[in-house]
Amino acid sequence: MSEFNNRIDAQRRILRIVNGSRNLREELFGLSSGALERWARANNVGQHDPLLELLNQAASKLFFLSNKSQEQITDEYQSLSAEVAVLTERIQAATSNASL
């Protein structure tokens, strides 16, 4: 699988952890800053909520995937898959503890 598709897959896994774990007023639609802000607002998630902080960290790692559709055919991403995998595990754990 290409690096590009791997990174979409990483984003997909994180979203399914968040959206599949509880009844949300509104799902998380993506890992862009705009989508995360919308999700936090819709679900009354505080700015310093541990889950939100982890999601923002993952979003920054996957920044080009989340925000830059114009460039997504360039494949110019640093190798961050290991860091994203660790963050995904922490997001999984945080969804179990979150108060949503």
Added chain:
Amino acid sequence: MKRHLYAFGSLCRGEIDELSDVDLLACVETQDQARTIDTGRFSVYTRDRIRVLWREGNPFAWHLHLEAKLVFASDGADFLRELGVPREYEKADEDCVKFMRLFEESVQSLHSTSDSQVFHLSCIFLAARNFATCYSFTRGSPIFSRRSPLLIESPVALSTDVFDTLVRARVLSTRGIGEALTPHEISVAVRACPQIHDWMQSLLPSEVSV
């Protein structure tokens, strides 16, 4: 240090609607200089990286070559124009396969769970849009528009309503704005996926397999 700022994307094509954003490019000399620029507002590239994209014949280099408009230059020069014409883009078939795979994985995800449907639809839009843009290179006339699947010479057979639903999913995913999709809109878009599949399949060369 030198700095060149460009506009590109929908603004330069005159495609302004309620979902349009403004794509801005900053070309800088060093990574340290790059770190001082808000990457939420700008696509930030060093000049060396841009030169590599030009030598690779990367689609993004072609996109900038054909569309970008200089907004500011610290030295009065037009850096991108001075680079001349990018090398020919030769990976269109390979990239089309990559985007068809993304489409198929996204459809599989749509059918395997009931959550994250908007995200899966946004990936389907991304796959179709980038597939069409890559394919348009093979026809000698690159199309970078968000509506490229509808604008190439063999357009996808989707209704405007379904296409607009996919665009809205993408905007919800990448910018978090717009009305949430209704279950009915999602259901109609999911039912249209076989048409997108058949369209992609029909445009791939027969010797290429996904």
